Amino acid sequence: MVIKKQHAMLLKKLLKDEENKLPYTALEEVDELVARELELMGLVRFSAPLQLTLTYVGRDLANLLRELYEIGPQPFAEKEEEVKGNIVIREARGLNPPEAWDDDFRFLGSEIIAMLESADLAGRVGPEGVEPLTVRGLAARVYDRERKKEYVTLTKQGKIALEIYRNAEPNLEIDASLADLIRRLPMGPAESSRLVASDHEKHLLEGMRLIAYSVPKSEIFAFTALGQAVKRTLTLGGFGEGVVLSRDILISLAEYLDTEKLPESAITILQSLGYLGPSGELLPAGEFAMEAFRLLKDRPQGLAVAFDLEKDEVDVLKAIKDLWEKAKSNPEERPTFDNLKKEMIKRKSAEYKIMKEKYGEKFEEIIEEYRDIARNFFYATDLNAWYVENFDLRAFLHSLESFQLIRSEKDEKGKEVFTLTEFGRKVLEDEAEQVSAPAVKAITTPRKAFAAPNLEWYNLALKEGLVGTGGPSRRGNLYADLAEKVYRLPFLTKYEYMVFSVIPEKGITLSEIYELLKDELPAWKIKFAINKLEARRLIEVLPDGNVVETEAGKLLDQALLSVPKGAGFPVTPIVVRVLQALKKVGTLYVKEQKVRILPRNVAEAKRISGLSDETFAEALQVARLFGYVGYNNLTDTGMILLEAVEKMNTPFATRYVEESY
Numbered sequence: 109m110v111i112k113k114q115h116a117m118l119l120k121k122l123l124k125d126e127e128n129k130l131p132y133t134a135l136e137e138v139d140e141l142v143a144r145e146l147e148l149m150g151l152v153r154f155s156a157p158l159q160l161t162l163t164y165v166g167r168d169l170a171n172l173l174r175e176l177y178e179i180g181p182q183p184f185a186e187k188e189e190e191v192k193g194n195i196v197i198r199e200a201r202g203l204n205p206p207e208a209w210d211d212d213f214r215f216l217g218s219e220i221i222a223m224l225e226s227a228d229l230a231g232r233v234g235p236e237g238v239e240p241l242t243v244r245g246l247a248a249r250v251y252d253r254e255r256k257k258e259y260v261t262l263t264k265q266g267k268i269a270l271e272i273y274r275n276a277e278p279n280l281e282i283d284a285s286l287a288d289l290i291r292r293l294p295m296g297p298a299e300s301s302r303l304v305a306s307d308h309e310k311h312l313l314e315g316m317r318l319i320a321y322s323v324p325k326s327e328i329f330a331f332t333a334l335g336q337a338v339k340r341t342l343t344l345g346g347f348g349e350g351v352v353l354s355r356d357i358l359i360s361l362a363e364y365l366d367t368e369k370l371p372e373s374a375i376t377i378l379q380s381l382g383y384l385g386p387s388g389e390l391l392p393a394g395e396f397a398m399e400a401f402r403l404l405k406d407r408p409q410g411l412a413v414a415f416d417l418e419k420d421e422v423d424v425l426k427a428i429k430d431l432w433e434k435a436k437s438n439p440e441e442r443p444t445f446d447n448l449k450k451e452m453i454k455r456k457s458a459e460y461k462i463m464k465e466k467y468g469e470k471f472e473e474i475i476e477e478y479r480d481i482a483r484n485f486f487y488a489t490d491l492n493a494w495y496v497e498n499f500d501l502r503a504f505l506h507s508l509e510s511f512q513l514i515r516s517e518k519d520e521k522g523k524e525v526f527t528l529t530e531f532g533r534k535v536l537e538d539e540a541e542q543v544s545a546p547a548v549k550a551i552t553t554p555r556k557a558f559a560a561p562n563l564e565w566y567n568l569a570l571k572e573g574l575v576g577t578g579g580p581s582r583r584g585n586l587y588a589d590l591a592e593k594v595y596r597l598p599f600l601t602k603y604e605y606m607v608f609s610v611i612p613e614k615g616i617t618l619s620e621i622y623e624l625l626k627d628e629l630p631a632w633k634i635k636f637a638i639n640k641l642e643a644r645r646l647i648e649v650l651p652d653g654n655v656v657e658t659e660a661g662k663l664l665d666q667a668l669l670s671v672p673k674g675a676g677f678p679v680t681p682i683v684v685r686v687l688q689a690l691k692k693v694g695t696l697y698v699k700e701q702k703v704r705i706l707p708r709n710v711a712e713a714k715r716i717s718g719l720s721d722e723t724f725a726e727a728l729q730v731a732r733l734f735g736y737v738g739y740n741n742l743t744d745t746g747m748i749l750l751e752a753v754e755k756m757n758t759p760f761a762t763r764y765v766e767e768s769y
Contacts, residue, residue, distance in 0.1 A: 109149050109273050110314045111216040114142045116173055116206035122152065122162050123170035132159035141308050149315040150276040165276045172268050173215070176203040176245045202245045215244055216269065218320035222559040224262065224270040226323075226650035231614045233260040234652030236324040236562070241266060278316050280338075280404055282353040286312060287342045294578030295339060296330030297322075297550050297566050302578060303329050322560040323651040330554035330561070337400035345382030345393025352381055358401040361394060411658060412553040413591040413758060414545035415511065416643035417535065418636070424504045425536055427451045428514060428526050442519060443526045445501070453495045460485040477632045503601050508532070509681040510599035510644060511590075512762075516682060518720040531594055534586060540573070543587050545639040546649070547572045551580045551588040553651075562651045595763040596644055596756045597681035598664060598749070603629055605668070605678050607637035611647055614656045621655065645756045660755035667749040670735030678734070682719065684753055686727045687736055687746050689717040694742065703742040 111119075118138055125133045135143060135158040143160055146152040151166035162170060179202025203215070214220065223237035224246065233247045238260050241247035246266030251258045262270070282290070289309055294302050300321065303310065313319045318335030322328035331339055338353065346352040361383055364370040368388070370378075378384040383394035390398075427448055434441035441447060463482050467473055474482050481498045488494035505526060508514045513532035519525045528536070550561035550569035561569070569575040574584035600608060610616075610624050618638070625634055638655075641647045646661035657665065664679070671678045693713045694703035705713070714724045731737040736746035757763075 109151075109216055109221065109276060109278070109317075110145075110214060110218070110311050111169070111173075112214055112311075113206050113209040113211055114139060115146060116209070116215060118142050118146060119151065119162070119166065119170040119173060120206060122160060123167065123174065126162060126167070132156070132161050134158060135160060145308070145311045145315050148279045148281060148312060150278045163276075165272050168268070168275075169272050172265055172272065173203070173206070176265055177205050178202065179245060180204075201242060201248075214326075216273070217326070218314055218317075218558055218560065219323050219326050220244070220246075221270070221273050222320070222323050222557075223652050224266060224273070225557075225559075226652040226654050227262050228267070228270055229614065230650060230652075230654035230656050231261070232654065233262065234617055234650060234654035235619065237652040240324050280316055280353065280355045280358070280400075281351055282316075282338070282342070282346070283351050284347075284349055287346050287352050290318070290339050290342050293331075293339075295336060296554065296579055297328050297561050297569070297575055298330070298578050300326055300329045317558050320554060320558050320560040322566065323562045325563075327563045328560050328566045332558050333555050334400060334403040336555065337396055337403055341393050341396040341400055343393075344396065345391065348381055353397070353400075355404065357381070357383075358397060358404065361397055362401055364388075365390065365398070410556045411645060411648055412549045412556045412559075413588075413645065414552065414639075414643045415543060415548045415587045415591040415594070416545040416639045417511070417513075417540070417543045418507075419542050420499065421504050421508055421513075422535070422541060423455060424448070424452065424501070424508060425513060425528065425532055427455060428528055428532075429536055432528075442523075444523055445505075445526075448505075448526065449495070449501055452499070452501060453491055456495060456499065457485070457491050476630065500601070503677070506599045506677065506680045506682070507640070510597045512594040512596070515718070516720075516723060517718050518723075522720055524720040524723045531590055534590070538583055538586055540583060540587075543572055543574070544568055545643045547574050548584075548587050548591050548643075549649075550575060551584050552591055555588070559651065591643075592758050592760045593762050595761040596753075597684045598644060598646070598679045598753060598756065599681055600668075600678050601637075602674075602676055602678075603633055604637040604640055605675075607634055608641055608646065608661075608664075611641075611655055611657060611661075613662055614654075616655050617653050618649065618655055619653070658755070660752045663748055663752035663755060667736070667745050667752060670743075670745045672734070675734070679749065680727070680730075682723060682727045683731050683734075683736065684749065685717050685719065686713070686724060686731055687742060687750055688753075689713040690737065691742055691750060692716055703747065705740055705742070707740065 121138065122133050132155050138160065143152060146166065147154065151163055151169060152160050153163050155161045181202055181204050220240060223233070223241055227233040227237055227241065227247065233241055237247065241262070242249070242260065246263060246269055247260050248263045249258065249260050286309060289305055293305070313335070317332055318338055319329055320332050341353060351357070357378070360370060360374050361378055364375065364378065364384070375384065375388065379386065382391055383397055385391050428443045431441055431443040431447055431451060460482055463474065464486055467482070469486065471479050471483050484494055484498055505514065505516070509516060512529055513535055514526050515529055516524055517527050546565040547568040550565040551574060553559055553561045566575065569584065573581055574587060575581060580588065606628065607621065607625065610621060621638070622631060622634055638647070638649065642649055645658055646664055647655055647657055649655050668678050690705050690713045691703050693709040693716065694705040714721065717724055719727065728737065731746070735743055736749055737743060
């Protein structure tokens with residue numbers, strides 16, 4: 109949906125004609141191109157070929173705009189008006205009539221919708237949305253007397269605007285000319301300067317929700333999930349004259365696939381467009397067309413999934429791979445914890461020796477994250493002690509397993525060893541040194557909603573090689589795919605838990621998180637923790653700078669209430685694997701909502717878990733200490749934790765399953 113000056117003026121005229129009891133507005137009285145744009149947005153309809161009327165949502169939008177015109181553009185800061193008890197409006201604005209708008213002013217657009225949706229989800233307007241939403245009269249500065257806090261929230265008009273967007277039913281109608289344009293355009297995310305098209309064509313694409321622009325200033329554009337399906341459809345088919353892809357065409361195709369009953373003339377059209385083959389079989393273009401039809405009907409929303417991988421974790425992956433290679437000639441070299449530790453001491457000391465030779469004692473020139481480690485290495489006399497003090501190998505292993513890149517298993521001697529998963533091997537083949545959650549979201553955001561990534565995410569994706577100038581790179585598609593498919597298990601380090609603990613369900617911004625923790629953690633550690641929490645789908649960083657807990661995050665919050673303060677790892681993938689195995693061998697008592705485990709079944713749970721005897725026993729002890737497991741049952745807390753695990757994962761996540769299952 110996009111509303112600029114010409115759209116607002118036409119809506120104003122249609123509302124006025126309607127109130128003057130005119131049955132319709134003649135097309136000859138208005139700009140036909142603008143009328144067509146509004147029609148595809150679902151705001152006006154043609155009651156006859158040359159007669160225009162407002163739809164229900166179009167009328168709602170016209171009335172909303174009029175209400176904002178009547179308020180006017182000036183703030184009324186002096187006049188405090190109480191609403192809902194303790195909330196006092198400090199500043200609210202309206203709009204000038206559309207005749208006074210600049211030609212390029214966008215009252216609504218995908219970037220404004222993204223800010224409205226973020227504010228609605230977070231319960232307040234984020235930093236990026238304050239100025240754009242306030243000047244449109246869609247947000248106001250308020251003061252909460254009870255909490256003694258001032259913030260910006262959506263006005264009544266802002267909530268109505270969002271509801272109008274959600275209720276509107278955009279159409280889909282693409283002719284041969286627009287199809288050619290769609291084929292030529294980059295998939296995105298890409299700089300908006302790459303969107304080479306007329307204003308009318310841009311409005312059509314945005315109005316049909318095929319493209320979206322970034323928050324807050326539309327610097328980046330991308331084809332949305334629906335737009336990507338349409339673009340793939342038209343890359344393989346839709347070659348012809350006139351309308352080559354539309355809602356009606358998609359309905360006909362779906363009806364044919366469901367019933368195989370369709371007039372011969374309709375089948376001929378679908379064949380001529382390349383959606384059906386000569387024998388009536390569904391062609392690849394038709395498959396993408398059906399995906400477009402699903403997206404058009406379902407309008408899916410959801411988290412923009414992320415993935416996060418740090419350099420130290422990649423180094424551990426490499427060490428595991430190399431130790432397995434050595435084990436081919438000497439089985440004693442297998443990647444047990446002790447062997448990995450020796451290997452990492454050797455690798456890290458070599459790495460920091462090079463750093464020492466390069467920088468000497470000029471520690472200020474070293475990146476902050478590695479500065480103290482380098483300083484400690486410079487004066488270290490015991491490399492084993494230096495490594496243990498500055499690196500937490502067990503944390504790296506837990507983190508890698510939490511993203512299904514490795515797995516703790518038992519070898520034939522009963523020892524714990526670490527194996528690479530299929531996903532872990534793919535990561536090593538890619539040879540990326542670091543992949544951050546915001547960079548991956550630059551690709552996954554358009555796939556999940558009517559939105560594009562913000563500029564910061566896009567720039568990170570460029571830096572990390574996840575996008576090129578016109579869309580995702582091979583690496584970008586790999587990590588976007590992993591973000592969807594890995595089966596996540598929860599893991600928190602002590603300082604990640606510190607960050608997680610200050611994030612409420614809603615109502616906090618990134619800057620506020622940094623401010624709350626500035627005396628306890630360096631900024632780089634806070635950033636690291638936020639990326640990990642988001643990649644594990646426990647929080648979501650919204651495009652406007654707001655941060656909210658996900659459903660999984662809310663559940664994990666509950667589960668962690670029983671964990672003693674100061675615990676090194678409040679939850680680990682190994683503990684969760686033990687809980688999952690215990691649940692599998694236990695008996696669910698529906699009335700009590702408990703899973704009881706007979707003592708004789710614990711051995712079976714151990715086998716199912718795939719863990720070594722020692723690892724299983726240690727994890728079970730921790731699970732009991734943290735209140736996840738009782739004497740012979742999974743506690744309510746343990747069940748909540750397992751529920752959080754399911755919420756952490758997408759429907760496409762591929763859980764690792766052993767043959768023994």
